[in-house]
Amino acid sequence: MYERILVTLDGSHYSEEIMAYAAGLAAAQGSALTLLRVVDKAADASEAEGYLQRLAAAHGAQGECVVAPGDVAEAILAQARQVPGTLVAMTSHGRSGLLQAMLGSVALRVVRASAGAPVLVYRPTGQAQVGAAALKVRSVVLPLDGTELSEAMIPQAGELAQRIGAELEIVGVVDPRQTTGSDMPDSDAMKGLESGYVRNQARTLAERFQVAADWEVLHGDPAEAITAYLSGRRDVILAMATHGRSALQTALLGSVTAGCLSKAGVPVLMRVP
Numbered sequence: 001m002y003e004r005i006l007v008t009l010d011g012s013h014y015s016e017e018i019m020a021y022a023a024g025l026a027a028a029q030g031s032a033l034t035l036l037r038v039v040d041k042a043a044d045a046s047e048a049e050g051y052l053q054r055l056a057a058a059h060g061a062q063g064e065c066v067v068a069p070g071d072v073a074e075a076i077l078a079q080a081r082q083v084p085g086t087l088v089a090m091t092s093h094g095r096s097g098l099l100q101a102m103l104g105s106v107a108l109r110v111v112r113a114s115a116g117a118p119v120l121v122y123r124p125t126g127q128a129q130v131g132a133a134a135l136k137v138r139s140v141v142l143p144l145d146g147t148e149l150s151e152a153m154i155p156q157a158g159e160l161a162q163r164i165g166a167e168l169e170i171v172g173v174v175d176p177r178q179t180t181g182s183d184m185p186d187s188d189a190m191k192g193l194e195s196g197y198v199r200n201q202a203r204t205l206a207e208r209f210q211v212a213a214d215w216e217v218l219h220g221d222p223a224e225a226i227t228a229y230l231s232g233r234r235d236v237i238l239a240m241a242t243h244g245r246s247a248l249q250t251a252l253l254g255s256v257t258a259g260c261l262s263k264a265g266v267p268v269l270m271r272v273p
Contacts, residue, residue, distance in 0.1 A: 001163040003085035004032040007061075008076050008106075011037065011051055015091050017124040021237070021267050022089040023059050023134035025120075028164035031087075033061040038075045042067050059134070073109035080114075089120040092261060111242075112272055118156050120237070122267040138235040140269075141169045143226060143256070144201055149241050152273040157239035158209035160269065166237075168205055170215040171229065172198035173222040223259025230264045239269045 005026045009015045026033040035056050037048045045065050052063030068075035080086045092107045111119045142157040144150045161168040172194045198215045206213035218225035230236055242257035261268045 001085075001159050002029055002031050002087040004034055004083045004087070006076075006080055006083075006086050006088050007033070007035050008088065008090040008110075009035055009037050009052070009055070011048065014124040014126060016055070018089050018091050018120070018122045018267065019055075019059065020133065020135040021120070021122065021137065023061075024136050025087070025089075025164060026061075027134050028136065032083075033059060035059075035061050035063045036076065036079055037063070037065045038068050038072045039065065040067075040069050073106045073113065076106070076110055077113055080117075087118065087120060088114070089267075090122075092121050092123045111270060114271065116271055116273060118153075118239075118269045118271040120267050120269050121261060123261050123265075125265070136235060137164055137166050137237050139167045139169050139233075140237050140239055141171055141226075141230065142239045143171045143173065143222070144198065145172060145222075146197055149273065152241040153239045153269075153271065154205065156269060156271065158205055158211065160237070160239070161211045162209045166211070168202070168209065168211050168213040170198050170202040170205065170213065171218060171226065172215075173218045173220070173225045175220065175222055177221075222256045223263065226256075226260050227263040227265075230266055234266065236266045237269050238264060238266055241273050242270050 002025070005022045007018060007022045023033060025031065035052050037052050039045055039048050045067055049063065049065045052065055055061075056063035064079065066075050066079060076088060080088050088110060090107050090110065107119070107121050111121065140157050140161040142153060158168060160166070174194050195217045198217055202213040202215035205211075216229065218229055226238070230238070238260055240257045240260065242255055257268065257270055
């Protein structure tokens with residue numbers, strides 16, 4: 001599915017927290033693993049290259065250092081375009097340890113400008129074990145709600161599960177806030193509709209992608225419910241499409257995708273359709 005996993009690093013432990021997932025995906029797919037460091041000044045290249053080579057040697061990867069004053073996101077995208085079938089993997093923030101609108105400014109620009117290609121984003125905790133061995137992803141969790149936006153992620157989620165030998169988990173969420181009012185179905189009816197849709201999707205996608213598939217209907221605020229569902233699990237990738245191509249009308253900060261990125265503790269394979 002992906003010919004290359006391109007991991008963007010800035011020299012911080014925060015940025016390295018994505019490495020276990022990226023190395024695991026590369027091993028499972030037989031993909032090349034490349035570690036990328038973008039620096040502002042040529043004078044910083046030697047130190048950056050030494051850092052990359054040490055880390056690359058530990059993971060059987062290739063290291064690349066690029067000098068690109070000012071525009072880190074564009075430098076990352078340019079490197080990704082050089083090899084078709086590249087998956088960019090990055091943390092949502094790095095050296096500063098601060099978030100911008102829950103998704104760091106560089107990661108945000110990369111996601112928005114990736115022309116519909118998914119980007120694997122992980123919000124670092126500062127507590128993960130840096131240098132950990134490659135992590136085997138056993139489940140790809142795909143939240144669906146019947147909208148075109150959520151279903152836009154089906155091909156990427158299904159193909160990834162197929163390629164790495166993971167289970168596909170289809171998740172629906174019944175939000176009580178959306179089942180109130182005289183013109184809305186009652187909650188019991190909504191649960192029935194949701195479970196039928198999610199169950200049918202799991203059955204259909206299992207056959208389509210030839211993978212094991214399971215399903216679950218959750219209840220509550222979508223981001224909170226999905227986060228609780230994933231609590232304590234590390235061997236998971238969450239696959240979600242998001243709004244945000246034009247001026248971030250949903251601001252990502254308030255979106256379900258951003259809420260899951262912030263709280264779920266697992267990487268999110270995200271794309272703007």
